[in-house]
Amino acid sequence: MAAVDDLKFQEFDDAANLLAANPDATTISIDEPAEIPRNQHGRLQEPGREEDDELLGTDDSDKTELLAGQKKSAPFWTFDYYQTFFDVDTYQVLDRIKGSVFPVPGKNFVRLYIRSNPDLYGPFWICATLVFTIAVSGNLSNFFIHLGKPTYHYVPEFRKVSIAATTIYAYAWLVPLALWGFLMWRNSKVMNIVSYSFLEIVCVYGYSLFIYIPTAILWIIPQKVVRWVLMMFSLGLSGSVLVMTFWPAVRDDNRRIALATVGTIVVLHALLAVGCLAYFFDAPELDFPAPIIPAHNVSTVITKSR
């Protein structure tokens, strides 16, 4: 026992010296298992590297893997496995929505809000709301545009709901799938420091679509200029969330591939917005005069006939 005590005391002495020299080092003792020093390492390191952490997430990916391993331990055919994707409270969902509408420059949406707890509630219900908002707003806007015409008979246009649903859900799930596959492939070649799981990419895309809901409601206003200004505004906001999320993931790659990836993301997002505007909202016609002008014409006709 005395020999063991001597050994322990000596080790403590060494450790004290080492700690004095390098405060961040791990301390290993004989009878502790290997995993704990890793945890201590993570915890000691975290406060100093938080700024890097948010953009790069090197340490975070270690923690993410640990946490992911702990969280999703249920096999995928059980109900509990899917319950882990809905592990969010009301205030968390509201925070994520706020983060997608007011993007802070330099802060990564995934690191800041999702923090290795991606949820499927937000993407699914935001897409559902968007589908119905676009269909209903399009219907209302067409109704108001064609209101004065005698030959117009109102139709609910229910077929458009299924088209809207197919488009939006395909965009919100297939584009993240393609992007994830692409990032995985580049990761195997270039060893990027940042990599996102498939669910995190779905999460970002889902929450970035939220800004289109109020935009679609405001698109009822039948003015072309207003609609395009609204579109540019919402495209800017949600596009910037996407760009700030994915730029750290590709910037270490070949310059042209990085720019092409980010460019494709933005172009696809713009195509979705433009396509929805063009298909669901009839153009306010320019040849059919607005109600103010016929009165003007009538008064000029009267003055001319005098």
Place this chain on the structure above:
Amino acid sequence: MRDLKAVGKKFVHVMYPKKSSALLRDWDLWGPLVLCVSLALMLQGGSADSKDDGGPQFAEVFVIIWFGAVVITLNSKLLGGTISFFQSLCVLGYCVLPLTVAMLVCRLVLLAGSGTVSFIIRLIVVVAMFGWSTLASTAFLADSQPPNRKALVVYPIFLFYFVISWMILTFTPQ
């Protein structure tokens, strides 16, 4: 006869929603089926100008109501709710009753005419019944949810009844 009485009692419970557990304990899907079929039938015959832009078909209404109810139930269970699958379907289906009544009223009002006055009457009736449906189903379902996720569970129910109300309000006869 006993089943009919049970269904009738549940209808009364929906019209006067008190927090009773009778609706939840003995669930049955007869009432929702009857309501769904009658709502889908009443939504037929509207502005189907042989183009595809008309109102929803029978199958579409059916699918929306049942698929919507299933999705909402799954959502509430995934968020940690303690209610069973069929109990939730039962409650959501029975709470379509006010909207079916609204559809009936709308069709009667449309027989009288389809001008602005009739539209305003229909709008008021549909909005009132939509509020009643949402409040009734929330009163039954809210207790089985974890407290900090109530809004997450109530919102899809709101969306569900909103879509059904929209289908009712935009029904225009030929």
